[in-house]
Amino acid sequence: MTDLLTDDYPEAAPYIQQAVDEHGEAWVLDHYYEQLYPLGQVINVPEKEELPFYDEDAHETITKEERAEMYQGWAKYRENPRTGTKPGE
Known part of the structure; x- marks a missing residue:
């Protein structure tokens, strides 16, 4: 892992390296x-x-809309254990 990534994200770098x-x-x-x-x-x-090691010509990222959808999914997931209901109930 590069020193820059380790300096900027000291907690995440070991997980990424692993x-x-x-x-x-x-x-x-x-x-x-x-x-x-x-x-x-x-x-x-x-x-x-x-x-x-990310190369924008070879790899894709998610769009803003896809990121919002992902966050909404996480929110529904976290809400389920609190309420004891399934999404949509």
Whole structure:
């Protein structure tokens, strides 16, 4: 992991490095929003574009609308244990 990423995101860098070591950079980029980005709920994580191995010509990020949909899904997920109901009930 680059020193810049470690300096800017000291808590997240070990998780990202572990994922790279176990699965490789391509896997991390393909599964970033599902596997690593949710850590942003408890620690400061970089945007996918900030990863040192991200290449904008080869990889995609999510749109603003997709990000809003993801956050809404997380909110529904967190609400379920509090209310004991399923979404839509």
